[in-house]
Every structure is written in structure tokens, then in C-alpha cells.
């Protein structure tokens with residue numbers, strides 16, 4: 043793992059979700075829930091390499107689109123577009139500097155920008171997508187119009203063109219380099235898309251049957267063979283709501299506390315991860331700091347925290 047330096051990019055943005063509050067994530071993780079302390083205790087050098095939130099994109103948001111031309115069922119598209127473009131630039135610069143980009147969300151729409159920035163550096167990037175959902179809807183299939191439910195599909199080149207073509211590379215990633223882990227709430231069209239593309243999707247059923255260690259082994263091996271970098275996109279709603287209640291779209295039957303940690307520990311041991319993002323922690327829905335603290339611990343495990 044390229045751990046010379048972690049470049050933290052804060053993305054206090056929640057307009058891709060149906061519920062507000064994930065914008066409070068970055069500061070909550072870093073300060074109240076102790077991420078900076080955790081990184082210090084692991085002797086991981088880090089810097090705050092940027093912040094992309096609604097104030098940072100104000101003014102740039104609306105001019106990119108003619109409101110009369112906007113397609114329906116893409117809520118806050120102008121803001122999502124401006125955030126994604128700016129975030130891609132930050133992430134690309136961090137990767138270019140040789141750092142390990144660590145993006146703190148925000149809702150999962152931010153993956154559009156993160157992956158766009160990384161795609162400038164990796165021709166065959168792997169993406170491990172921990173999520174209760176597959177986020178593969180388009181404006182034509184989404185039941186909600188919330189763009190956080192479309193970000194993986196957009197990265198695969200499916201969906202609204204200004205987003206799929208963001209910064210000129212389309213698609214950003216290939217279906218055979220993606221692994222979804224923890225899925226248990228898929229919309230009908232998403233299921234069909236996953237099947238037709240042959241995307242590796244380890245549902246909770248698969249995890250129950252195989253065990254998370256075997257799943258991670260399979261995924262890590264494939265990524266080692268076929269990719270030139272691996273991005274970890276971790277939606278906290280992949281974890282069971284008993285452990286992670288502070289999130290906008292909880293779904294029961296998720297990863298246990300130890301399954302989530304073991305997955306992160308195995309990724310650290312493999313050394314394959316070249317970037318990561320942690321999304322969908324919503325402090326306003328949390329029980330105290332329960333979910334935020336879990337998120338900090340999981341980042342710790344991914345970056346080398348060990349039991350013994």
C-alpha cells in the first residue's frame with residue numbers, strides 16, 4: 043500500500059442523497075470521532091489536501107447547465123456536476139503527488155468525482171464497492187432521482203452524459219474490474235445491468251455462504267491479476283444498521299462489525315489499495331457517535347490498525 047502520505051479530501055456534500063446531513067460527515071469523522079488521533083496513533087503521515095462542499099462550488103454550479111434543458115429525475119444535477127468536477131481535480135492532484143487519496147463524504151454521489159480524478163492515473167483501475175446498494179440506476183430507472191444511487195453506473199459509462207463524460211474519459215472503469223460487496227437492496231433494472239455486464243456482486247447471501255474472508259480472497263486475487271490500482275469505495279450502509287444506524291438509507295441484514303473490520307484488515311495486508319473513500323455517515327441520524335466512530339475504526343483497519 044502506498045502509505046507514504048495520506049491526502050485527505052473533505053467533501054461536505056449531501057445533495058446527492060434524499061436526506062440532508064451527510065455533509066456533516068468529514069468534520070465529525072476528523073474531529074469528534076477522532077480520525078486525526080487515529081492516524082497519529084498509527085504514525086500515518088497525512089495532510090488535509092482540500093475541501094469540496096456546496097460553498098466551494100457556489101456560482102460554478104448553475105452556469106454549466108441551462109435549467110430549461112435539464113432532464114427530469116436528476117435531483118440537484120447542477121450542484122452534483124460542479125462538485126464532481128472540482129473533486130476530480132483535487133483527487134487527481136493528490137494522486138499525482140504520490141499520496142494515498144482518502145476522500146471523506148458526504149453522500150455516495152461523490153464517487154463520481156473521486157473515480158473521475160483517479161481514472162486520469164489508472165487505465166485499469168479496480169473498484170471495490172462496499173454497499174447495501176449497487177448505485178447503478180440512471181435517471182430513467184431511479185425510483186428516487188437521488189444521484190447517490192447512480193454513481194457506480196455513471197463511472198461505468200451508464201447514465202447522464204455530462205456526468206459519464208466528465209473530464210473526457212468514458213467509461214472511467216471497466217465492469218470486469220469492479221466488485222460490489224454487501225449488496226442486499228437492488229432495484230430491478232440494477233439487477234439486470236449487473237447480470238448483463240457480469241459485474242462481480244457479492245451479495246449478503248454470498249457472504250453468508252462463503253464467509254467474508256473467502257470473498258475478500260477472491261476479490262483481492264482478481265484485482266492483483268487484472269488492475270493497476272484499486273480504489274475502495276466504502277458506503278457505511280454496507281454495515282448492518284445495528285452497528286451503523288447513522289445513515290440515510292439503512293437496510294437490515296448487513297455486514298457484521300467483525301466482517302467489516304476483517305475486510306479492511308485483509309485489504310491492508312494485501313497492500314492493493316491505492317485510494318479510498320468513506321461515505322454516507324450522517325451524524326444527524328446517528329446514535330451519539332456510534333456510526334462515525336465505526337467509520338474511523340474501519341479507516342484505521344484499512345490503514346494498518348491491527349489487534350495484535
Ligand SMILES: NC(=[NH2+])NCCC[C@H](N)C(=O)O
Nearest residue numbers: 150175179184186190191291
Ligand atoms: N448511496 C446510497 N446510499 N444509495 C442508495 C440508493 C437507493 C436506491 N437504489 C435509489 O436509487 O434511490
Ligand SMILES: [Mn+2]
Nearest residue numbers: 150173177277
Ligand atoms: Mn452507496
Ligand SMILES: [Mn+2]
Nearest residue numbers: 174175277279
Ligand atoms: Mn448504500
